[in-house]
Amino acid sequence: MNIAEIPNQIQSAVSLVRMLGAPLEALLVLASLVVAVIAIVPALTGWRRGALLGITGLLVAGEALLVWFHWSLNRAAVVIDPSTGEVAARVAVPLWIESEKLYVWALLVAVMGVFARRQRDELLPGIMLTVSVLAASAAVLGKPFTEPLPQFLAQYDQYVQATLSGVPQAVVGAYEGMLNGVRFFYNTPYMWVHPPLLFFAYATFAISFVATLEMIRYRHSSFETTAYRWARLGYLALTIGMLLGFPWALAAWRGESWWWSGKVNMSIMMWLLYTAFLHARLYLRRKGMWKWVAALGILSFVVLVLTYVATYVVPGAHSYA
Amino acid sequence: MVELEDIRQRTWDFGLTIATVVLLAGLGLQSFAGTIYVWWAQTTIPGWEQSSYGAYVEAMNAIAAPMLVGLVVVMGLCVPKRLLSRRLLLWASLAMVALGGVAYLASGEIAVGVAIYLGFAALIQIAVVALTLAGTRGPSYLTEGRLVKTGSGLLHLGFIVFGIVVAVLQNSVAMLPVFAAAAVLMAGGTAMSFYANRLSWRRHPESRHEHPIDF
Numbered sequence: 464m465n466i467a468e469i470p471n472q473i474q475s476a477v478s479l480v481r482m483l484g485a486p487l488e489a490l491l492v493l494a495s496l497v498v499a500v501i502a503i504v505p506a507l508t509g510w511r512r513g514a515l516l517g518i519t520g521l522l523v524a525g526e527a528l529l530v531w532f533h534w535s536l537n538r539a540a541v542v543i544d545p546s547t548g549e550v551a552a553r554v555a556v557p558l559w560i561e562s563e564k565l566y567v568w569a570l571l572v573a574v575m576g577v578f579a580r581r582q583r584d585e586l587l588p589g590i591m592l593t594v595s596v597l598a599a600s601a602a603v604l605g606k607p608f609t610e611p612l613p614q615f616l617a618q619y620d621q622y623v624q625a626t627l628s629g630v631p632q633a634v635v636g637a638y639e640g641m642l643n644g645v646r647f648f649y650n651t652p653y654m655w656v657h658p659p660l661l662f663f664a665y666a667t668f669a670i671s672f673v674a675t676l677e678m679i680r681y682r683h684s685s686f687e688t689t690a691y692r693w694a695r696l697g698y699l700a701l702t703i704g705m706l707l708g709f710p711w712a713l714a715a716w717r718g719e720s721w722w723w724s725g726k727v728n729m730s731i732m733m734w735l736l737y738t739a740f741l742h743a744r745l746y747l748r749r750k751g752m753w754k755w756v757a758a759l760g761i762l763s764f765v766v767l768v769l770t771y772v773a774t775y776v777v778p779g780a781h782s783y784a
Numbered sequence: 785m786v787e788l789e790d791i792r793q794r795t796w797d798f799g800l801t802i803a804t805v806v807l808l809a810g811l812g813l814q815s816f817a818g819t820i821y822v823w824w825a826q827t828t829i830p831g832w833e834q835s836s837y838g839a840y841v842e843a844m845n846a847i848a849a850p851m852l853v854g855l856v857v858v859m860g861l862c863v864p865k866r867l868l869s870r871r872l873l874l875w876a877s878l879a880m881v882a883l884g885g886v887a888y889l890a891s892g893e894i895a896v897g898v899a900i901y902l903g904f905a906a907l908i909q910i911a912v913v914a915l916t917l918a919g920t921r922g923p924s925y926l927t928e929g930r931l932v933k934t935g936s937g938l939l940h941l942g943f944i945v946f947g948i949v950v951a952v953l954q955n956s957v958a959m960l961p962v963f964a965a966a967a968v969l970m971a972g973g974t975a976m977s978f979y980a981n982r983l984s985w986r987r988h989p990e991s992r993h994e995h996p997i998d999f
Binding site (some may be wrong): 489629675682685687695696697699702703707709713720722723724725728729731732735736738739742743745746747748749750753773776777781 | 798801802804805808809811815816819822823826827833837839840841844845864918946949950954959960963966967970974975978997998999
């Protein structure tokens with residue numbers, strides 16, 4: 464394996480994803496605007512399902528491009544044992560990190576919106592607005608196609624440069640650093656289960672939030688049931704996802720300050736709020752209780768958004784800040 | 785007379801739910817305050833992680849421990865309410881808290897006191913789940929009510945076992961298997977509680993379980 468050729472292989476994959484993805488990113492922003500307008504304007508009610516299907520198709524096409532990109536990276540990005548010259552690992556970069564997090568969230572909400580059956584017509588405008596905000600944010604802030612995986616590419620480039628330098632200490636240090644990244648982050652089974660479950664939960668909670676708003680608007684108990692059904696699905700995924708983060712953190716962050724860190728605190732708060740929400744609704748028949756349940760539903764989702772934002776703002780082991 | 789007992793039971797249940805929500809809110813507020821503090825400390829105090837992180841974690845653990853114990857006490861009073869008498873449960877809970885307190889005073893470590901308390905709570909919870917299952921007769925028992933109760937018992941047992949892992953098993957070889965048991969109990973219990981109707985042999989249309997709200 465000639466390590467000097469790897470940067471060229473990665474660069475050609477990056478170039479292709481940029482070339483195909485740049486118009487897709489622009490199209491996503493435009494589609495988000497159109498979807499938002501169709502969701503809001505009553506005269507365009509008949510276009511709603513088609514608009515949601517359209518932006519979902521766009522997101523799925525983009526995801527297919529990203530899957531190809533990650534597969535190409537997996538073929539090219541290897542970690543070579545300096546003592547034997549053999550390939551010690553291939554980096555499997557997950558599809559829900561760095562610049563692709565918001566994209567995955569948008570995609571999941573869109574797909575759920577397409578497949579949702581119960582009270583779909585009533586929920587559609589809210590789901591469409593959520594998808595348009597997430598998709599536009601993914602394109603403008605995340606830039607998954609024009610600035611793909613900046614941290615991974617920088618980290619891997621450093622590893623290659625250190626390996627090519629031939630300085631024994633630098634080569635061994637770079638190898639061990641990259642191998643740790645592969646073992647405890649990119650390739651670990653936790654990484655392939657923990658974040659997807661959380662994003663799945665985030666998507667269901669977004670739809671539950673829309674249904675809660677509809678309950679407040681229409682004052683009809685069937686919306687509360689819809690909000691509960693989405694929330695219980697999300698709560699199950701959230702609970703399993705968060706639980707799986709615990710042994711992973713113990714293994715990957717041994718000696719680091721992760722316990723009671725900002726992101727962990729926010730995640731615990733979010734879980735507690737959804738727990739309270741699901742408990743409080745048991746007493747909906749009591750007069751005025753629905754207001755508390757609605758308030759908890761809204762507060763829980765606000766905290767969910769803050770938990771996501773905390774990753775970029777509050778420093779710590781679990782953070783990009 | 786039956787109606788009065790029913791009203792008492794409902795008031796008791798409602799009180800326990802309110803206590804649960806208040807304790808969850810307390811832990812939530814603590815988490816929020818912790819986030820703000822960490823944010824402030826890491827951005828304004830140079831080398832905070834090296835100098836003060838340990839003390840911060842100890843303080844957070846000390847604040848959370850009584851609320852965690854309170855939550856488990858409420859769970860203990862709540863779940864088996866139709867299996868054991870309320871008076872017996874209250875006395876058992878008080879005795880367990882006292883034993884945990886003695887263990888804390890003897891060892892000087894909050895984690896040990898919490899773990900002792902949680903150990904007893906786990907035993908009671910196992911008994912509750914066993915009694916729930918033992919109260920079933922034949923395949924026709926799989927009604928939603930029975931499944932919900934069993935699921936709830938398993939979920940609460942998983943929560944208690946997870947608490948034991950966090951309190952005392954983080955650096956033990958037993959951590960992973962015990963954690964796995966807690967995860968299975970919590971996930972399985974949650975699924976059983978939420979989807980009892982779909983898992984039940986006697987399926988009912990879910991619309992029956994809508995809560996009619998007096999807006």
